Amino acid sequence: MTVRRVRAWMFQALMILSLAISMGALVWLLVGTFVKGLPALDMKLFTNPPSSVPEEAGARPAILATLYIAVLVLLFSLPIGVATAIYLEEYARKERWYNRFLEVNIQNLAAVPAIVYGILGLAFIVRGIGVGRVLLAGGLILTLVVLPTVIISAREALRAVPDSIREGGYALGATRWQVISRQVLPASIPGIATGSILALSRALGETAPLLLIGALTYVAFDPTILGPFTALPVQIYTWVKLPDAGFQQLAAAAIIVLLAIVLGMNAVAIFLRSRFRQKW
Amino acid sequence: MPHHRVIAWHIDNLDNQGDGNQMRIFSERRTAGVAAVVVIAAVGVLASVAVAAPPALDKLRGSVTADGSSTLGPYMTAAAELFSRAGAKDVRITVGISGTGGGFERFCKGETDLSDASRPMKNKEAVICKTNNIGSWRAFTVANDALTVIVNQDNTWAKCLSVEELSKIWDTGSKVGNWKDVRAGFPDQKIKLFGPGTDSGTFDYFTEKINGKAKRSRSDYAASEDDNVLVQGVSGEKGGLGYLGYSYYEANQSKLNAVSIKNPKTGECVAPSVATAQNGTYKPLARSLFVYAKGASFKRPEVQGFLRYIFDHEVAIAKRAKFISLTPAQLKKSRINFDLAVKASAK
Numbered sequence: 257m258t259v260r261r262v263r264a265w266m267f268q269a270l271m272i273l274s275l276a277i278s279m280g281a282l283v284w285l286l287v288g289t290f291v292k293g294l295p296a297l298d299m300k301l302f303t304n305p306p307s308s309v310p311e312e313a314g315a316r317p318a319i320l321a322t323l324y325i326a327v328l329v330l331l332f333s334l335p336i337g338v339a340t341a342i343y344l345e346e347y348a349r350k351e352r353w354y355n356r357f358l359e360v361n362i363q364n365l366a367a368v369p370a371i372v373y374g375i376l377g378l379a380f381i382v383r384g385i386g387v388g389r390v391l392l393a394g395g396l397i398l399t400l401v402v403l404p405t406v407i408i409s410a411r412e413a414l415r416a417v418p419d420s421i422r423e424g425g426y427a428l429g430a431t432r433w434q435v436i437s438r439q440v441l442p443a444s445i446p447g448i449a450t451g452s453i454l455a456l457s458r459a460l461g462e463t464a465p466l467l468l469i470g471a472l473t474y475v476a477f478d479p480t481i482l483g484p485f486t487a488l489p490v491q492i493y494t495w496v497k498l499p500d501a502g503f504q505q506l507a508a509a510a511i512i513v514l515l516a517i518v519l520g521m522n523a524v525a526i527f528l529r530s531r532f533r534q535k536w
Numbered sequence: 537m538p539h540h541r542v543i544a545w546h547i548d549n550l551d552n553q554g555d556g557n558q559m560r561i562f563s564e565r566r567t568a569g570v571a572a573v574v575v576i577a578a579v580g581v582l583a584s585v586a587v588a589a590p591p592a593l594d595k596l597r598g599s600v601t602a603d604g605s606s607t608l609g610p611y612m613t614a615a616a617e618l619f620s621r622a623g624a625k626d627v628r629i630t631v632g633i634s635g636t637g638g639g640f641e642r643f644c645k646g647e648t649d650l651s652d653a654s655r656p657m658k659n660k661e662a663v664i665c666k667t668n669n670i671g672s673w674r675a676f677t678v679a680n681d682a683l684t685v686i687v688n689q690d691n692t693w694a695k696c697l698s699v700e701e702l703s704k705i706w707d708t709g710s711k712v713g714n715w716k717d718v719r720a721g722f723p724d725q726k727i728k729l730f731g732p733g734t735d736s737g738t739f740d741y742f743t744e745k746i747n748g749k750a751k752r753s754r755s756d757y758a759a760s761e762d763d764n765v766l767v768q769g770v771s772g773e774k775g776g777l778g779y780l781g782y783s784y785y786e787a788n789q790s791k792l793n794a795v796s797i798k799n800p801k802t803g804e805c806v807a808p809s810v811a812t813a814q815n816g817t818y819k820p821l822a823r824s825l826f827v828y829a830k831g832a833s834f835k836r837p838e839v840q841g842f843l844r845y846i847f848d849h850e851v852a853i854a855k856r857a858k859f860i861s862l863t864p865a866q867l868k869k870s871r872i873n874f875d876l877a878v879k880a881s882a883k
Contacts, residue, residue: 499787
């Protein structure tokens, strides 16, 4: 009897310990960042370009570029990702070997480290097609990074639509395309949106692939789609490396901004999910 | 008179340290021979005085891409900032920090206008530039640096080290793991080594000067491209030893001690400082920092304007970026070199 109780208690303690470790690390990280970064978090960070003097430095070009990249990635990855998911979920015949091959590959691609996409992008997008080291190339590479995740989450969302909806549509004489475009897709939008935004917020924190394609350190002007750029995580990386302690503070402040952007996007995802969730 | 194409090798010893820090510059020209180059050069210096005034800064348009040494990054950033503030608002300058080697790689693909370097271009790199047909290029000395050997603040014994002692520690295959093996009389304390990664110009320079050959180094040390990691490592280990650029030491003086280096010629122990880097007594670890400019880019007024601005305001830029500025003599040489390049590109 007591042995059972002790075991139960020990198990619970173990779980609480695991929770404490992960939460503790997170809290420690957040507190450290906020304590260091809050004094440097002011309007200057949003209005000034980077500078060699920490008191005058800001991250305006980097923040703008990160927002531009977010828009680009959504524009590219949503249509491609959703179309792929619709094909795989609604059209593809599972017994065909090439469809199974595609599936396995997409699952695997989701686990490929982002730096690999960076190398790929450098070879094929930047140098191959000759897009150059511009913001568009950054957007395209991060699109590649998020695509597998977008496809997988879109498929989950499509699969969650019950077959009775489809069959109802067919019973009324609708074509397959009519069923998909008028019933299945609208019903799965919340799920697709949530998955895509979560994938995107992960991509926005990526530094490695952008470093590879030369998301340059010092860009003092507002970015353009076809111009050189730096992104927020790259700017943080740069500042952390500089000798002056003032830059470490700036880096912490920029981390807070990046956190705010990512958390903001996650909040949108949660809102969409709870607002448009359908129950069948 | 038939002109034949020659590759003129300018021996351009711009720094007054004269310790073999010589730069060889490939520069392709149509001349009848090297002697002619010298004559043209001499005429160029005289003529440059009379050259029409450069365009006003606010008339300049376009973009300048620079990449290369992370040591030189803050300097170029400061230069770009001041250049923009002085009126060149429509010139878009970008400064990357791919490392000296990485910068040359891009430069030799023709991707950048300027390449920042903490060591001269290697022959191997020059050959790649040639094969890729990026045309001529030129090197300019823009600042000084004192490569600084750092130890922990509790290190009371290693005040001064000789090149031989450093080489004993850092050479390939070195088994030295304790301070007592470095010099008789040093305490029994484990050495913890920290140094830059192999793509860095600082690594190349240090290994060349200390171990006799660039990249010749033991590899069982904690390597990081991030100099702040080296600072943290050495300041946290009593037996820590590392090396980095002077500006990193200067910013962290309260946490680290700098080791004096025994000058191989005079036998005196010289501490790294602005003065000793400039007067050439901090040997052999004082070095010059360079900017390489592609000939085709140099023809563009915005690139030329930017470089002219650097040489007109070198001291202010170095001060802002906390670098060791050029001595008046070095600056004069750099200016002459620049004026020659202007003259050559006008043809």
